[in-house]
Amino acid sequence: MNRFNTYLVNGSFELTISPIDRGFAYGDGVFRTMIMRNSVPDSWPQHYQKLVADCAVIGIVCPSAELLMSDLQQLFAIDEIAVAKIVITRGEGARGYTPPAITTPMRVVVKSVMPQYSMNQLVHGVNLHVCDIKIAHQPKLAGIKHLNRLENVMARMEWHEDTIFDGLLLDQLGNAIECTMSNIFARFGKTLITPDLSMCGVAGITRQRIISLSAILNLKIEVKNISLDEFLQADEVVICNSLYGAFQVSKIGDATLPQQGLAKMIRSALKS
Numbered sequence: 001m002n003r004f005n006t007y008l009v010n011g012s013f014e015l016t017i018s019p020i021d022r023g024f025a026y027g028d029g030v031f032r033t034m035i036m037r038n039s040v041p042d043s044w045p046q047h048y049q050k051l052v053a054d055c056a057v058i059g060i061v062c063p064s065a066e067l068l069m070s071d072l073q074q075l076f077a078i079d080e081i082a083v084a085k086i087v088i089t090r091g092e093g094a095r096g097y098t099p100p101a102i103t104t105p106m107r108v109v110v111k112s113v114m115p116q117y118s119m120n121q122l123v124h125g126v127n128l129h130v131c132d133i134k135i136a137h138q139p140k141l142a143g144i145k146h147l148n149r150l151e152n153v154m155a156r157m158e159w160h161e162d163t164i165f166d167g168l169l170l171d172q173l174g175n176a177i178e179c180t181m182s183n184i185f186a187r188f189g190k191t192l193i194t195p196d197l198s199m200c201g202v203a204g205i206t207r208q209r210i211i212s213l214s215a216i217l218n219l220k221i222e223v224k225n226i227s228l229d230e231f232l233q234a235d236e237v238v239i240c241n242s243l244y245g246a247f248q249v250s251k252i253g254d255a256t257l258p259q260q261g262l263a264k265m266i267r268s269a270l271k272s
Contacts, residue, residue, distance in 0.1 A: 007110045008071050021106055022099065023089025027147035029106075030054040031087040034242050035114065036076045041084055043242065044069075046205040051086065054144040059099075060090050063107050071109045083243065085110040087147070117244050125248030125259055126165035126239070128179065130228065131155040134172045135200045143203040152180045166239060168228070168252060171200055175225045182241045183207035184249075186226060186234035187262055192219040193226055193234075206240045206270070213269045228252075236262045245270050 009015040022028035032051050035042040048065045055062040072084055087110070091103040133155045141148075155167050166179040178184060178201045185194045185207075192214065197203050214221040231237060237249040237257050246266040248259045 005075060006112070007108060008075050009108050010106060011067070011071050011074070017106070017108070018092050020092050020094070021089055022091065022093045022103075023087065023106065023147055025093075026097065027149075028058070028099070029060065029087060029089030029147045030058065030145055031085060031147060032145060033083060033085045035081065036072065036084045036111075037081050039073045039076050039078050041072060043205060043209070046209065047086075047242075050145075050203075050205050050208075051088065054146070055088055055105075057141070057144050058090075058146065060088060060103075060105050062088060063105060068107065068109070071107065075109055075111050082114050083112045085112070089147070115243060121165065121244075121247055122264075125250035125257075125263070127163055127251040128239070128249055128253070129159045129164045129167040130253045131158055131167040131169050131180070133158070133169070135169050135177050137171060137199040139199050142200050143197050145202050145204075155180050165247070168231075169201075170228060173225075174227050176228050176231050177201040179239055182239040184231075184237065184239050185210065186231050187219065187236040187238075188234055190219055191222055192217070193222045193224060196223050196225050204241055206242050206245065209270060210240060210246070210266055213266070216269050216272075217265060232257070236260055238263045238266060240266070 005013050009017060017024055032047050034047050041047060052062045068086060076082060087108040089106045090099055091106045093100045133151060135151055155169055158167060166182050168179055169177050171177050177195050183204045185192050194207060211221050232252060232255045235258060238246050239249055240246040246263040248263040249257055250259060
């Protein structure tokens with residue numbers, strides 16, 4: 001294990017990404033991001049299961065869990081807490097969109113520093129920008145974390161204020177879908193609603209874990225289309241991802257939202 005190296009390509013510190021790799025050329029691949037503690041990824045079974053499922057959607061054979069775990073343990077020291085990103089691409093191919101009949105998937109594991117979240121964010125919540133760019137519908141790719149993330153890149157370019165934590169993305173119909181790096185929930189009484197992602201968006205594993213924890217949270221879960229206006233009427237709004245768990249949303253655009261401690265409850269449930 002070498003704390004000074006920051007990535008592995010196909011298990012090697014020496015290899016680089018080929019210019020004819022289809023992930024580089026076309027975004028033909030998927031990825032996952034997770035926290036590493038003591039050389040083990042948090043929620044690894046869920047992350048690997050989702051990685052396999054996402055690969056299957058676009059017809060890539062996912063490397064084995066044992067192979068990926070070996071890569072992770074080569075890259076991360078036993079005593080560090082850091083962020084791991086696993087990228088799986090279809091591998092090399094000739095020019096043109098048609099994939100080769102037989103390919104060898106490429107795997108990349110990247111190490112980066114764990115973000116530092118402030119006590120103010122934990123206690124008082126975070127502000128969301130309402131993005132101008134709209135997410136396009138593509139049901140065949142909906143839910144998966146594929147490498148084509150230009151919508152998110154362009155959305156993230158819309159603000160520069162340090163006071164804004166993330167951006168809320170809507171589809172062309174005005175439904176709230178997700179944030180640029182987070183999933184989102186709205187609580188109405190004893191019901192927790194999260195947007196339907198059957199047409200677009202990324203179904204993160206923390207979103208799925210929160211859905212599974214609904215009984216512990218004493219909340220009924222609904223997955224449905226929900227507009228921005230409806231979100232602004234919620235009793236509470238929270239966002240989530242695999243790095244920070246859950247944060248209260250204190251503002252969406254210029255609208256101030258009520259807070260009653262739901263994110264703290266969710267963080268506690270996720271840890272337990």
